[in-house]
Amino acid sequence: MDRLAAMTAFARVAETGSFSEAARRLRSSKSVVSRQVAALETDLGVRLLHRSTRALTLTEAGHGYFDQIVRILAEIDEANLSVSHLQAAPRGRLRVNAPMSFGIRHLAPAIPDFLTRCPEVEIDITLNDRFVDLVDEGFDMAVRIGHLIDSSLVARRLAPLRRIVCASPAYLAARGLPTTPDEISGHECLCYSNMSAGNEWKFTTPDGRPWPVEVKGRLRVNNGDALRVAALEGLGLACLPTFIVGEDLRAGTLVPVLAEAVHQEGGVFAVYPHARHLSPKVRAFIDYLVERFGPNPPWDRAAP
Structure with missing residues (x-):
């Protein structure tokens, strides 16, 4: 058994709640992913997933194992990035979270030009107004509005907030x-x-x-x-x-x-988990948003 491949397969199944979706993201087949997860469970001697005809859910052991391997896989990715040509070439799937209104009005219109600039990047955007945990929920970065609370995340200002x-x-x-x-x-x-x-x-x-x-x-x-x-x-x-x-x-x-x-404070920020080697796809996207919005964003140019 390729343990790293099996861990990656399990992580994708846990994130998506679906063998089919995990297989699509891994560019594999559902049967292969299912066998990898089953082999991992056999090797560990513990059930990681509850399987039913309606849904897949994590067992208590599965939750604990998922929390551990998410960090391990991220560290492996970081190590690979530090010594590979990916440092200069943005590519791969970029998972982004953003507030609903800002995402629809300003982030979505920015995506086509970025994808044209970076043809080897694919973007998966989730829009909602709740506070998400980037690490636990597997996001590479998020756009946040207002006054940032203290956290372990790295923040870069994209634009002022008026x-x-x-x-x-x-x-x-x-x-x-x-x-x-x-x-x-x-x-x-x-x-x-x-x-x-x-x-x-x-x-x-x-x-x-x-x-x-x-x-x-x-x-x-x-x-x-x-x-x-x-x-x-x-x-x-x-x-x-x-x-x-x-x-x-x-x-x-x-x-x-x-x-x-009216009292003005805060801003529009890109936030991402701290890493010694920032992923090229994240760096490229944040640089692009700074360039597009900047200190005098288009929405303020439209206002009197």
Whole structure:
């Protein structure tokens, strides 16, 4: 038995929950992958997978073994990269995680040009707004928005993050234009529920002191694009990044409110697990995103 091949086969089955999908990713056959995993279980003397007609799940032993071999396989890949021509040639499958709105609006349109530049790279993108564990879930890198928490991940800034409070002209005509942050609390506000502080909007006084305002409203949503739609329909004020509403501000379908007072922090970042030899495919993709977005990203060029 080729133990390394068997470990790799098991890792792909564990990641995908499917012998067929694991075989596709390994460019092998389902029967070969199944035999490799069975041989590994026999050699270890323990069952790693629960098999049924409906699903594959990891046993308790399988979970523990998977956690160990993910790190081992990553170290082997790193060792190979450090001495191979792959250091200069981006290739292979790149697994990327990104937030839904940013991924659809800005990451997806960037992919075709990158794949043209790097014809030996294939990209597997997962879009969601939850916080993923890159190592445990097998991602090479992620795009993250806002203020980064301390972690073992390496971060590189792709672009600044600019937030703005805005509303439709119809809403402001009916309810009036707030002239100070405190007046915001008397308005119908559209709240982002994916943040623990979604009911507090941050502003800054003219002399630079924090000016937090508690907001309330009848609508809470865990997605920025859904809040944008509600704002366009005149349901209230929304505090959103310009990468979502930049074009609306330019078109006048949304109007900025207290733009100079909104507190700005954080950014758009690429994050990846620490490695002594950064994979060429990851390095190439991050360099490309920095080049495409940069300090004056296209969504801010569209905004007034």
